[in-house]
Amino acid sequence: MASDVRELRALYLDTMEKILCNSIYRDPSFIPNQTAHAPYDSELREHGKDWPVHAHTMIGLRRLRHLRECVETVLQDGVPGDLIEAGVWRGGASIMMRAVLAAYGVRDRLVWLADSFCGLPPPNPERYPHDLGMHFEGFSDLAVPLDVVKDNFERYGLLDESVRFLPGLFAQTLVGIPSSRFAVIRLDGDLYESTIDSLDALYPKLAPGGFAVIDDYGVYPACRAAVDDYRDRNGVVEPIHDIDWAGAFWRKSRRRDARGVVA
Numbered sequence: 001m002a003s004d005v006r007e008l009r010a011l012y013l014d015t016m017e018k019i020l021c022n023s024i025y026r027d028p029s030f031i032p033n034q035t036a037h038a039p040y041d042s043e044l045r046e047h048g049k050d051w052p053v054h055a056h057t058m059i060g061l062r063r064l065r066h067l068r069e070c071v072e073t074v075l076q077d078g079v080p081g082d083l084i085e086a087g088v089w090r091g092g093a094s095i096m097m098r099a100v101l102a103a104y105g106v107r108d109r110l111v112w113l114a115d116s117f118c119g120l121p122p123p124n125p126e127r128y129p130h131d132l133g134m135h136f137e138g139f140s141d142l143a144v145p146l147d148v149v150k151d152n153f154e155r156y157g158l159l160d161e162s163v164r165f166l167p168g169l170f171a172q173t174l175v176g177i178p179s180s181r182f183a184v185i186r187l188d189g190d191l192y193e194s195t196i197d198s199l200d201a202l203y204p205k206l207a208p209g210g211f212a213v214i215d216d217y218g219v220y221p222a223c224r225a226a227v228d229d230y231r232d233r234n235g236v237v238e239p240i241h242d243i244d245w246a247g248a249f250w251r252k253s254r255r256r257d258a259r260g261v262v263a
Contacts, residue, residue: 009103016099016156017064020092021045022055029053032139047244051141056152057092059188059215062244064096067186070211070249071100074183079209081181084112086170086198087188087215089142091149097184098158107162109183114166114173114198119143121169123191130192130222170194174201181207188215195226203230208254217248 018024026040029050037053044050048060057064071083083097091113098111119142123131136142146167153159166173170189174197182205187198206212216223238250
């Protein structure tokens with residue numbers, strides 16, 4: 001019976017991965033700010049190197065599978081805390097996290113989605129020089145309204161009271177978030193400003209044994225600089241591991257006190 005449950009759970013989550021990335025119906029890719037579409041390319045979709053027309057995530061199968069594994073690991077290891085994504089686009093990665101909770105019958109954790117829900121803000125290079133020239137605010141395809149993201153959750157039957165939304169800029173919404181601990185934080189803000197604001201607000205709440213996942217660490221120097229600066233400034237020494245060409249992560253150390261109790 002236990003093996004049957006594991007097999008059914010894996011089948012459900014495997015199918016969710018394929019649907020969220022739309023490797024089943026294989027929708028084409030859009031070219032930002034143009035009407036032209038590029039044909040579906042399984043290699044690009046696997047690695048999250050295209051912008052799908054219909055799929056609910058653009059992070060690709062590898063990063064989506066890794067996120068699923070992070071959530072499964074914290075559940076299996078008993079790492080306490082909620083799950084959060086800062087920068088959600090159409091909501092696919094957060095839907096995956098909620099699906100894992102559903103598959104394991106977990107009802108005492110929340111999934112938080114933080115986003116402006118109107119696209120990325122313009123850079124502020126005077127305060128954050130690393131963001132000079134990073135003008136993502138002109139990409140209308142990155143602006144996905146809150147109602148659309150909620151509807152995407154609803155389509156999977158996963159929109160309920162355990163899913164919470166934080167509309168607005170990270171500097172305004174994450175500091176006062178009513179959650180004291182997280183088991184997984186996934187950051188996808190691209191800019192130095194968005195990334196450092198997210199780390200400042202969320203990383204101190206990451207439980208020992210929890211995962212910090214950075215979507216664009218390998219892509220944008222500004223994002224990498226924010227992560228490196230935060231880690232240096234706060235003495236974070238856990239090694240960073242690549243997920244693929246873009247994403248990276250580390251796991252917060254599980255320290256034990258003199259009695260052997262995990263802190």
